[in-house]
Every structure is written in C-alpha cells, then in structure tokens.
Amino acid sequence: MLDRYGRRIHYLRVSVTDRCNLRCVYCMPQQGVEWVAHSAVLSYEQLLRLVGLLARLGVDKVRLTGGEPLVRRDLAQLVRGIRSVEGIQSVSLTTNGVLLKQQLPGLMEAGLSGVNLSLDTLDRAQYAAITRRDALDDALQGLEAALAAPGLSVKLNCVPMGENDAQLVPLAALARDRDLAVRFIELMPIGLGSTLSRRSEAEVLQRLEAAYGPAAPAGRGDGAGPGRYVTFAGFAGRVGFISAMTHQFCGDCNRVRLTATGFLKTCLQYEQGADLKALMEAGADDRTLLAAMERAILEKPACHHFSEGRSLGDEGKTMNQIGG
Numbered sequence: 659m660l661d662r663y664g665r666r667i668h669y670l671r672v673s674v675t676d677r678c679n680l681r682c683v684y685c686m687p688q689q690g691v692e693w694v695a696h697s698a699v700l701s702y703e704q705l706l707r708l709v710g711l712l713a714r715l716g717v718d719k720v721r722l723t724g725g726e727p728l729v730r731r732d733l734a735q736l737v738r739g740i741r742s743v744e745g746i747q748s749v750s751l752t753t754n755g756v757l758l759k760q761q762l763p764g765l766m767e768a769g770l771s772g773v774n775l776s777l778d779t780l781d782r783a784q785y786a787a788i789t790r791r792d793a794l795d796d797a798l799q800g801l802e803a804a805l806a807a808p809g810l811s812v813k814l815n816c817v818p819m820g821e822n823d824a825q826l827v828p829l830a831a832l833a834r835d836r837d838l839a840v841r842f843i844e845l846m847p848i849g850l851g852s853t854l855s856r857r858s859e860a861e862v863l864q865r866l867e868a869a870y871g872p873a874a875p876a877g878r879g880d881g882a883g884p885g886r887y888v889t890f891a892g893f894a895g896r897v898g899f900i901s902a903m904t905h906q907f908c909g910d911c912n913r914v915r916l917t918a919t920g921f922l923k924t925c926l927q928y929e930q931g932a933d934l935k936a937l938m939e940a941g942a943d944d945r946t947l948l949a950a951m952e953r954a955i956l957e958k959p960a961c962h963h964f965s966e967g968r969s970l971g972d973e974g975k976t977m978n979q980i981g982g
Contacts, residue, residue, distance in 0.1 A: 659715040661958040669883075669913040670709065670717045674736065675699065676918050678726040680754050681790035682778075684817060684845060684854055688790055700920045700935060702732075706739045708916060708934055711947055713745040715955070721750045721774075725918070728757040734764040741769035750811070752776065756793045758800030762807060772811030773804045779825040788821060805836060813839040813898070818857035826862055827869045833895030841885055841898035846926065859901040866890070866897065873897070884910060908961035914954075922951060924958040 659667050676694045678686065700708070709720060720740050727733055728751075740749045750772035751765070758773070777797055779785050785794040804812045816822070816829050826842070833840045845856035867873055873888035876896045884907040885898040899905070915923040920935025932954040937947055 659952065659955055662956050663909075663958075663960055665909075665911055665958070666716065667912055667914055667955050667958070668716050669719045669721070670712055671721045671723055671913060671915045672705065672709070673723050673725065673916065673918045674705070674727045674733065675725040675730045677729050678724055678754070679729055679756055679791070680726065680793065682754075682776075683788055683790070683821075684819070694919055698935075699918050700916075702736050702739065704920065704935065704938060705736065705916075706743070707938070708920070708947070709740055709746070710743050711944060712914075712916075712951060713743050714948065715951060716745075718745055718747045719750075720746060720748070721752060723752045726754055726756075727751060728753055728761055733761065734768040734770075737765055737770050738768035748772065750774065752815070753800070754789075754793075755797040755800030755804075756791075757796075759796070759803040762800075762803050766807055766810065770810065772813070774813045774815050775801050775804060776815045776817075777801070777829070778816050778819070779822045780828050781825060784822060784825065805838065813841055815841050815843055817845050818842050818862050819845060820855035820857070823857070823865075826857075826865050830866050830870070830897050833897055834890075834893050836895050838895040839885075839887065839898050840895065841900055843900040844903045846902055856903070858904045859899045860904065862899070863888075906961060911958075914958070922954050924954055928959055930954075930957065930959070 661667055676699075681688055709717070722733070722736070724730075737749050740746055748771035749769060751770060752774045753776070755775040755777065758775070775797070778788050780794075782792070782794045785797075786792045801812075801814065804810055814829070814832060816826070818826055830840050832838055842859070842862045844858060845854060863873060870890040870893075873890060876887040876889045878886055883900065885900050886905070887896040887898045889896045911925075915926075916934070917923060920938070921931055921933050923931040932950040934947060934950060937950055942950075
C-alpha cells in the first residue's frame, strides 16, 4: 500500500510485550515501571489476524520487538504462524540477546530469518550501568549462537551516547573478523532518551576512521531498513549508521508499528494511528479493520520534527511501551 506521499509501506514492526529483563537507561526507568495488564496485550491469535490483514495491504517483512520479545512465552509459535501467512517473506527479531542462546534452536526451526542484537558496550561494568543488570556474558553467548546459526542474518545495534564513547571502536571491531554488520543508531529524543547525551554519525565515524583508517562506502544493506554502510580495510563485515537525527530518512520510510496493546502506530514521534485491538473487541469484521489500517497508513505523517522540540500530538510513551 502507498501512503499519501507515495511511500510503499511493506515493513511491520510488531511489539509482542512491553516487559523486559533489562532496564536500559534510554528505554525504561530503573524503578516504578507500570506494566500493561496481560488482558490488554494482543494474543497470538489476534496478532496473526492483524498480520494477515496487513499482508493483504502489502506488508511482506515483519520484525518482532518488545520490550524484550524473548520474555514472552512460546515466541517460536508466533514466528511459525507469521511465516505461514501468505505474502510474508521474512520474520526477524530484535533482542538484547540475554535469552537468545536457549531459544534460538526453536526459533530457527520455526523459520526465523534474522536477528538484530542490541549491545552498547563490551565492558561488563559499563554494561551493568547502562542496562542496570549484570548480563553481558549471556548477551555475548546469544550473539555467538546467532553468528553460528546457518543462514541467519545477524546485525548488532549500538546506541552511541556520551557514556559509551570508549566502546565504539571495540564494538566496530566485531565486524573486523566476522561477517557481521555493526550498526550505530543515533539516539532519538523519545521518552527517557530525551535526557541523555547523544553522538552523531559524524562523531562516531571520526572515531572509527582514527582507529581503522578511511571508510569505504558499502551500500544501503540488504534489509528493508534505512541503514547506510561503510567498511574498512581488512574488515570481513560492515559498519552501519541509522541516523534519524542528522540524516533524516523519512522520505523513504516504509514501515508502521503495531504496539503490544494493538495500536497501529505510523510514526515514532506522533500519537496518531488506529486502535485495532479496541475495534476487534468491539466485534469489527476484517473489512472494518482493513479500512482502519488503510486510513491510518494513508495519513502517515510526512516526517518527524525531533530537532524542533515537542508539539501537540507528540508521543509521550517510553520506548518499551511503543515497541523498539
């Protein structure tokens, strides 16, 4: 389906839960987290119904997010169900990796296409400070398991902040000996992220070139996302940048989000969209749901305005509530 700006919307990010086993400083408060009631979260049956309808509108790529998606039971069951939906070409996962090693065999058997693992530092003490949990070893074991899985696309995502400046070069080095994409994602001023220092693509690239020499362009990647890639002499893998703040890519945006509570969200910055769960609970048939989806997608905003400050209608939820 095309929105009113002619953008083809075919990429769906599905948050399966707002819960997480970490408490990353840019995502969730350390204490006092108010979880969504289980009754308010979409069931797998409801999720599959909505994914099936969105596939009829042209969605062909699905990414499962959270919170942390692996804390939800029987996630492989959902992966298998989505892969069986006509028109869906890939189902991937964004995870912190802590539970990945144990669950990966079942996910692979169910048809998982790729894993994006979020990791902001290789220093154990700093990892504990950023995530408020001592789980670096588990996350690294998850990364190793993903890299060893045949046919699985693996990317590592890092959010550059003032706190992890010294770790940007070591993280990029993971792509030196591995066929791995290490990606640096500019921190956006959403929820708790608005209170933290951030590093731009230019600042990160300057640090990497000081360590590894001139960067050579390596294309836009093979996924549906906005990543731009470079590589360095002697690197087996690539380094990517997703830079919503300094290299705005809204004109090419191809995605919508489905929150854990069934709200179809068309842009991270804005509250607008469609409450599909409420419609289902009111007895809406597929035709009514499709109409609500089409209307929301058609009205998808042209672009974000993060650099201009907040305004009426902006999203007020934290990232675990929205979906990564």
